[in-house]
Amino acid sequence: EQNVNNIKHEYMKLFQSENKLLPFTWIVIRIDGSHFHRFSEVQGFEKPNDEQALKLMNSCAVSVLEEFNDIVFAYGVSDEYSFVMKKNTQLYQRRSSEIVSAVVSFFSSAYVIKWKEFFPRTELKYPPNFDGRAVCYPSNDIIRDYLAWRQVDCHINNQYNTCFWMLVKSGKSTREAQSLLKGTQAQEKNQMLSQLFSIDYNTLPVIFRNGSSVFWDKEMMVTDNGTVAKSHKKVVVEHPNIIDEDFWGAHPFILE
Numbered sequence: 001e002q003n004v005n006n007i008k009h010e011y012m013k014l015f016q017s018e019n020k021l022l023p024f025t026w027i028v029i030r031i032d033g034s035h036f037h038r039f040s041e042v043q044g045f046e047k048p049n050d051e052q053a054l055k056l057m058n059s060c061a062v063s064v065l066e067e068f069n070d071i072v073f074a075y076g077v078s079d080e081y082s083f084v085m086k087k088n089t090q091l092y093q094r095r096s097s098e099i100v101s102a103v104v105s106f107f108s109s110a111y112v113i114k115w116k117e118f119f120p121r122t123e124l125k126y127p128p129n130f131d132g133r134a135v136c137y138p139s140n141d142i143i144r145d146y147l148a149w150r151q152v153d154c155h156i157n158n159q160y161n162t163c164f165w166m167l168v169k170s171g172k173s174t175r176e177a178q179s180l181l182k183g184t185q186a187q188e189k190n191q192m193l194s195q196l197f198s199i200d201y202n203t204l205p206v207i208f209r210n211g212s213s214v215f216w217d218k219e220m221m222v223t224d225n226g227t228v229a230k231s232h233k234k235v236v237v238e239h240p241n242i243i244d245e246d247f248w249g250a251h252p253f254i255l256e
């Protein structure tokens, strides 16, 4: 009986395709809220940026870093978060579907549990869900390019959305607002904001402009024999520029 079972087990496993992520590469798991355009309307998010909604996302990301030891950095904007896993992680033997599903389901359930902490007066109308994917990036330069790409996207979208919603709130229809913004460059949008609405884009909250970065704040200590030791302190949420060198120069341990 035992033997028959083993044969069946091996046979059924033949149908399971391997989906191992390339060894010795950074793994990024990017999750994104499904249909959050609708979700944000149903839940009455402030437009263009609901700060509480962003803080809820950030709090879930902090929990993810605390839960999955091999995640060293996360970057979030809007309804998405990118989680960077150590190059040498052996979590689920690097099987993509297990890693992605574990992270995305953990994030979703944290989102639901924490909802009332951030929206004490708004009932959660239906269970939100997130999709997720894993992508490998083979070098430090390329993972830096990836993160810069997400932050550039944050800038572009935030600038557009800020203009769009100012136009709509000032009485334009959504179609009018769209056509006014069509083809405009960043500089024109900034001019529009300052001339029509007296808004200096660069003074908007940094969480909206730069998105959020989550990482372990490490403490450096010089031990008795002169070597440098690091100790994990806690997970922090900051809003640095992650395109330029400065942040990475000041935090060399994150991508080491």
Ligand code: ATP
Residues within 6 Å of the ligand: 032, 033, 034, 035, 036, 037, 038, 040, 045, 046, 047, 048, 049, 050, 051, 053, 054, 078, 079
């Ligand atoms: P998909 O399922 O393809 O991801 P989506 O509707 O989630 O579709 P996205 O491109 O992911 O589309 O965009 C997310 C949308 O969620 C934004 O356009 C915005 O309308 C809304 N949203 C997300 N976070 C916030 C927030 N903090 N404040 C206000 N609106 C938000």
Ligand code: ATP
Residues within 6 Å of the ligand: none
């Ligand atoms: P893994 O993360 O590898 O899946 P696991 O601890 O979830 O580890 P499983 O092989 O999936 O291990 O087994 C699920 C375990 O969860 C069972 O062994 C049992 O201990 C527990 N469990 C699940 N459902 C029930 C239930 N309805 N009543 C009691 N125990 C349960």
Ligand code: MG
Residues within 6 Å of the ligand: 032, 033, 034, 131
């Ligand atoms: Mg999506």
Ligand code: MG
Residues within 6 Å of the ligand: 032, 033, 034, 035, 036, 037, 079
């Ligand atoms: Mg989405």
Ligand code: MG
Residues within 6 Å of the ligand: 032, 033, 078, 079, 080
């Ligand atoms: Mg999105």
Ligand code: MG
Residues within 6 Å of the ligand: none
């Ligand atoms: Mg199980």
